[in-house]
Amino acid sequence: MLPEWISVECAAPSETHREAALARQAQLTKPMGALGRLEEVAVALAALQASKTPGADRVPVVLFAGDHGIAARGVSAYPPEVTVQMLGNFAGGGAAISVLSRSLGCPLEVVDAGTLAVEPMRGVVVDKPRRGTRDFSVERALTPEEVAFACDVGHRAVERQAGHAPQLLIFGEMGIGNTTSAAAMAAALLSCAPADIVGSGTGLDAEGRAKKAKVIADALARHGLASDAPVAEVMEAVGGLEIIAMTGAIIAAAQRRWPVLVDGFIVSVAALVAVRLNPSCRPWLLFSHRSAERGHGMVLEALGARALIDLDLRLGEASGAATALPIIRLACALHNGMATFAEAAVSGRES
Numbered sequence: 001m002l003p004e005w006i007s008v009e010c011a012a013p014s015e016t017h018r019e020a021a022l023a024r025q026a027q028l029t030k031p032m033g034a035l036g037r038l039e040e041v042a043v044a045l046a047a048l049q050a051s052k053t054p055g056a057d058r059v060p061v062v063l064f065a066g067d068h069g070i071a072a073r074g075v076s077a078y079p080p081e082v083t084v085q086m087l088g089n090f091a092g093g094g095a096a097i098s099v100l101s102r103s104l105g106c107p108l109e110v111v112d113a114g115t116l117a118v119e120p121m122r123g124v125v126v127d128k129p130r131r132g133t134r135d136f137s138v139e140r141a142l143t144p145e146e147v148a149f150a151c152d153v154g155h156r157a158v159e160r161q162a163g164h165a166p167q168l169l170i171f172g173e174m175g176i177g178n179t180t181s182a183a184a185m186a187a188a189l190l191s192c193a194p195a196d197i198v199g200s201g202t203g204l205d206a207e208g209r210a211k212k213a214k215v216i217a218d219a220l221a222r223h224g225l226a227s228d229a230p231v232a233e234v235m236e237a238v239g240g241l242e243i244i245a246m247t248g249a250i251i252a253a254a255q256r257r258w259p260v261l262v263d264g265f266i267v268s269v270a271a272l273v274a275v276r277l278n279p280s281c282r283p284w285l286l287f288s289h290r291s292a293e294r295g296h297g298m299v300l301e302a303l304g305a306r307a308l309i310d311l312d313l314r315l316g317e318a319s320g321a322a323t324a325l326p327i328i329r330l331a332c333a334l335h336n337g338m339a340t341f342a343e344a345a346v347s348g349r350e351s
């Protein structure tokens, strides 16, 4: 059973603030609509933050890590021990997201949501129901209790961010094998062929991708997930602890009225699961980038989402969301700081 809080309705964004923000955009000294999607983002944030002056200065990043039994099947270009080694790198400040979050002034919290690590590590919050998932090519990855625990991991992580008074939240992931788990979840939820959604992850070649697609197709058949399976079944059969923690975090954040800036393929799959479980969280999601991972476009389309940037990133770790954040900050600065036609004594549009 999933925790009861998962289905608690999220509030709607403020229509009053959306309308006020649209009206302000129309008065700023530029041709109507000329700032394109920067206008859209500022207006969306104004509605989500119920604010006249939207902002993205206080943006905590939470990175969830987990290991995957399926990694034993040779579905990643890197060995499973990299997950725990990278935990050390996050804590030590040397990973991509460490550098990005530092540069952006974003607090970074790293949560071991289910890695194989035995010993606690400095700078890492340990909150896991087990060490790694089971190999879903032979058995279900998780029990219902472990899925519920992982949802709560995300909820607890969101609660811990309250002290930062977040204007926006970013979630990221690390877990060797997690593009396989995410692709399996997405294939089941979207009823599409694994071969159409599977990508290279950390760098598989065509042969590796074909093998990965077969591992997923066989697993979906084994677990009877071929079409319109219940979401909780999909989470148990092929889910990942860090992915489910992000699903929980997304819903918990939206319930708190905190918008979420979604990262790449894996986080988008976590978001797809979140929206399937609780559709009222959808308005709280902004989409940062389109990853080079093959299936990301399909997942974005299923969510009715358009990403802000496309830089051929395929890293994960919330790196795409962090990279898009300066654009959002600039969109807010423009919205809040530009003069209106009246203020600058500039003539408006000929009617």
Ligand SMILES: Cc1cc2ncn([C@H]3O[C@H](COP(=O)(O)O)[C@@H](O)[C@H]3O)c2cc1C
Binding pocket: 075, 076, 077, 078, 082, 086, 173, 174, 175, 176, 177, 178, 179, 180, 200, 201, 202, 203, 315, 316, 317
């Ligand atoms: C050194 C290193 C750092 C990473 N940071 C994120 N990922 C990314 O790659 C993994 C998913 O790809 P796959 O499914 O092919 O294993 C995840 O850990 C993801 O966050 C990394 C991968 C590696 C090797």
Ligand SMILES: O=C(O)c1cccnc1
Binding pocket: 179, 201, 202, 263, 264, 265, 266, 267, 291, 292, 293, 296, 313, 314, 315, 316, 317
């Ligand atoms: O887009 C992602 O989230 C991604 C892509 C490749 C590897 N890890 C993550």
